[in-house]
Amino acid sequence: NAGVTQTPKFRILKIGQSMTLQCTQDMNHNYMYWYRQDPGMGLKLIYYSVGAGITDKGEVPNGYNVSRSTTEDFPLRLELAAPSQTSVYFCASRRDSSYEQYFGPGTRLTVT
Amino acid sequence: EDQVTQSPEALRLQEGESSSLNCSYTVSGLRGLFWYRQDPGKGPEFLFTLYSAGEEKEKERLKATLTKKESFLHITAPKPEDSATYLCAVRVETSGSRLTFGEGTQLTVNP
Numbered sequence: 001n002a003g004v005t006q007t008p009k010f011r012i013l014k015i016g017q018s019m020t021l022q023c024t025q026d027m028n029h030n031y032m033y034w035y036r037q038d039p040g041m042g043l044k045l046i047y048y049s050v051g052a053g054i055t056d057k058g059e060v061p062n063g064y065n066v067s068r069s070t071t072e073d074f075p076l077r078l079e080l081a082a083p084s085q086t087s088v089y090f091c092a093s094r095r096d097s098s099y100e101q102y103f104g105p106g107t108r109l110t111v112t
Numbered sequence: 113e114d115q116v117t118q119s120p121e122a123l124r125l126q127e128g129e130s131s132s133l134n135c136s137y138t139v140s141g142l143r144g145l146f147w148y149r150q151d152p153g154k155g156p157e158f159l160f161t162l163y164s165a166g167e168e169k170e171k172e173r174l175k176a177t178l179t180k181k182e183s184f185l186h187i188t189a190p191k192p193e194d195s196a197t198y199l200c201a202v203r204v205e206t207s208g209s210r211l212t213f214g215e216g217t218q219l220t221v222n223p
Contacts, residue, residue: 004155031209042116042199042213043156050209058210090155099144099203101211103155 001026004104006091012110013081021076021107023091031094032074033101034058034066036087043090049074081111114139116202118214125221128189133198133217136182141205145183147176148199150216156199190221 035043045058092101148156162178
């Protein structure tokens with residue numbers, strides 16, 4: 001199993017541009033999560049999903065959108081990039097029977 | 113509001129010098145406390161889950177313990193490869209499947 005994979009690894013955006021961060025897991029997990037991590041800070045939850053077609057807001061959802069059309073994929077969309085969205089973004093997933101989350105390698109995004 | 117505080121922010125140890133990291137929490141209805149290790153440029157890696165006061169879990173040089181107010185991650189005779197940021201997170205009865213993370217302790221073990 002590849003686990004949780006994220007693309008791209010790095011990206012530089014100009015203010016106002018849009019992009020989609022991709023997240024895929026091959027563990028057949030229903031639960032998936034998007035976090036951001038700023039330097040020296042913990043992880044802040046952006047959005048999460050409890051299964052295909054079901055998503056909900058986390059702690060810091062403003063400026064982001066998500067969709068979940070399949071069990072495997074959970075893309076995160078930035079519509080109008082702002083410097084405040086410069087961060088490292090992590091996707092995670094977990095199985096139904098436990099609460100331990102398994103993380104991808106992250107996407108480092110810079111908005112200038 | 114649920115709060116998770118980790119201390120110290122950073123810790124430098126000599127190889128073989130045992131110590132402990134602290135994760136204190138102020139939450140209503142703890143349903144699990146999780147420890148993760150994060151290496152630079154990588155995603156967090158799951159270490160332990162603790163559910164009730166008095167519970168302990170061990171893995172190699174690491175031992176996690178839990179009381180009603182805090183958790184400790186004890187590192188016995190650390191090696192340079194134990195250098196990483198250690199994150200704790202909590203799940204509470206009102207949070208469903210969500211976790212609240214602390215800010216982490218950056219551990220450096222010098223040879």
